[in-house]
Amino acid sequence: MVTKTEETQLNRLESQVEHGGGGVWEYLCLVRKLKVRRSDKVLKHGLSILNDPKKRSSLGPDEWTLYEQVAVAAMDCQCLDVAKDCINVLHKRFPDSKRVGRLEAMLFEAKGSWEEAEKAYASLLEDNSLDPVIHKRRVALAKAQGNMLMAVECLNKYLNIFMADYDAWRELAEIYISLQMYKQAAFCYEELVLSQPTVPLYHLAYADVLYTLGGLENLQTARKYYSSTIDLTGGKNNRALFGICLCTSAIAQLTKGRNKEDKDSPDLSSLAAAALEKVYKQGASDKLPILTLALKNLRVSS
Amino acid sequence: MGFGLAIGVFGVLILAHAAYSTIQYRGLLKIMEEEFSGPPVNVVLELALGLVFCIWAALTVPGKFLSIHPQSEENRIVSLPDNVDFMMFNHRGKLFSSELDLKLKR
Numbered sequence: 489m490v491t492k493t494e495e496t497q498l499n500r501l502e503s504q505v506e507h508g509g510g511g512v513w514e515y516l517c518l519v520r521k522l523k524v525r526r527s528d529k530v531l532k533h534g535l536s537i538l539n540d541p542k543k544r545s546s547l548g549p550d551e552w553t554l555y556e557q558v559a560v561a562a563m564d565c566q567c568l569d570v571a572k573d574c575i576n577v578l579h580k581r582f583p584d585s586k587r588v589g590r591l592e593a594m595l596f597e598a599k600g601s602w603e604e605a606e607k608a609y610a611s612l613l614e615d616n617s618l619d620p621v622i623h624k625r626r627v628a629l630a631k632a633q634g635n636m637l638m639a640v641e642c643l644n645k646y647l648n649i650f651m652a653d654y655d656a657w658r659e660l661a662e663i664y665i666s667l668q669m670y671k672q673a674a675f676c677y678e679e680l681v682l683s684q685p686t687v688p689l690y691h692l693a694y695a696d697v698l699y700t701l702g703g704l705e706n707l708q709t710a711r712k713y714y715s716s717t718i719d720l721t722g723g724k725n726n727r728a729l730f731g732i733c734l735c736t737s738a739i740a741q742l743t744k745g746r747n748k749e750d751k752d753s754p755d756l757s758s759l760a761a762a763a764l765e766k767v768y769k770q771g772a773s774d775k776l777p778i779l780t781l782a783l784k785n786l787r788v789s790s
Numbered sequence: 791m792g793f794g795l796a797i798g799v800f801g802v803l804i805l806a807h808a809a810y811s812t813i814q815y816r817g818l819l820k821i822m823e824e825e826f827s828g829p830p831v832n833v834v835l836e837l838a839l840g841l842v843f844c845i846w847a848a849l850t851v852p853g854k855f856l857s858i859h860p861q862s863e864e865n866r867i868v869s870l871p872d873n874v875d876f877m878m879f880n881h882r883g884k885l886f887s888s889e890l891d892l893k894l895k896r
Contacts, residue, residue: 490871492863523871527883531892539895562892564877566884573894598879624875632878659876686860689870722861 489687490522498522505533512537513547520557527564534558535570552578559591563598571595586612590622597625602633620650627659636667654683661693670701681713688720692728699735704742711735715756723763732760737786798847805840808833 490498501515512533519526534554537543544551559574575595578588593608606629612622623646630639643660650656661676677694684690695713698706714735717728736757761783768776811833819826857864 489867490869492866492868495868523874525872525874525877535892535894560874560877563879564883566879567892570892570894577894594879600880621875628876628878631876632880655871655873655875658870659873687867687870688860689867720860721866722859724861724866 490524494518494522498524502526502529505529516554516557520553525564527561530557530561531565531567531570534561538574552581556587556591560594563594566598568595568598571598586616586619590625594625597629597632602629605629618649620646620653623650624656631663636663639663640667652683654680657683661697665697670697673697674701686720688717688725688728691717691720692725692731695728695731699731699738702738704739707735707739707742711739711756718760726764726767729760729764729767733757733764733783733786736760740787794847794850797843798851801840801843801847804836804843808836808840811836 498515498518501511501518504511505515506529516530516534516537519530535558537547537554538551538558544554547554555574555578559571559578562568562571562574572595575588575591578585578591582588589608589612593605593612596602596605596608606626609622609626609629613619616622623642627639627642627646630636630642640660640663643656643663647653647656647660657676657679661673661680664670664673664676674694674697677690677697680687680690681694691713695710695717698710698713711732714728714731717725718732721728723729764779764783765776768779812829815830815833859865
């Protein structure tokens with residue numbers, strides 16, 4: 489989870505590192521802690537530490553963590569030579585390590601030799617059949633080959649064993665969305681909302697899925713979840729505000745013939761519209777006319 | 791920090807002194823064979839002062855208060871971590887690989 493404070497800290501460190509202001513190791517640690525994917529920067533600055541023997545030895549045992557981080561970043565940037573060199577250094581230091589074996593298998597993946605990667609993962613699983621990371625890598629392998637159904641099957645099997653792994657639930661939800669299986673995706677997001685009810689982004693994603701599904705009941709639930717997102721973020725999430733406006737407009741269109749009174753909260757959408765207008769006035773006043781026009785078309789701003 | 795700690799120690803000392811005064815007053819009552827009507831004024835005053843000082847020290851010394859509001863800057867989650875366990879490598883980044891010319895030196 490990346491909070492607002494951590495995000496500003498990360499951005500500050502990133503610009504500092506990019507302009508050569510030092511703090512590279514702190515930046516790399518933060519990237520690792522927040523699990524963000526900044527492979528190009530990690531590769532560039534991580535290598536600059538690794539190529540400097542003095543800086544490298546000052547890290548102590550963290551040096552090996554950095555080798556691993558840089559190796560994965562290098563694979564992500566397709567700098568396979570660098571990745572191979574890093575893995576060789578790690579292999580020399582830890583000859584029988586499973587973790588290094590995983591990196592080697594990932595290198596096969598990066599090269600695109602799927603069969604060898606699959607074989608490597610299978611042999612790693614023989615030693616420890618309940619290694620969660622390797623199960624996840626197999627899912628990623630299936631996904632990388634474009635075999636989404638296989639990925640879903642693997643991930644479902646994995647979630648049968650590791651039900652508390654919410655990152656995996658999120659991955660499954662995203663795969664289902666890419667396959668347009670929204671009902672299943674909604675189920676995954678329900679799990680996520682249940683396991684971490686204070687994370688507004690799960691509420692938001694669940695509401696998005698429900699809105700996409702459509703239908704009066706789903707739309708009403710979606711509006712509730714957009715509202716809870718606003719509640720949890722203090723109204724600082726524009727997507728949720730737009731979601732409220734869209735849901736209200738869609739509900740109004742569905743119930744037009746029946747002339748049913750919207751008894752829940754009649755001024756919810758006008759409040760959301762007012763909040764949006766305020767945000768745009770402060771941040772992007774030149775875009776305000778476009779927003780007003782869009783809201784008028786949705787017939788939510790009174 | 792040091793100032794707050796000093797106040798806290800001072801508060802505890804005042805409380806201890808109040809306890810000592812109470813025992814003394816009790817002994818005095820026994821000697822003079824009087825009925826207990828209420829605690830003396832100086833003990834009540836010391837108790838109140840000690841309480842205030844101790845509370846103040848306990849609230850300031852251990853550290854800063856953290857926000858519990860979900861919408862505060864420290865708690866508001868703006869993005870979820872990229873699922874690095876499920877990272878794939880065959881993406882369009884392949885096409886930009888020639889830009890970076892890096893090497894691991896030995």
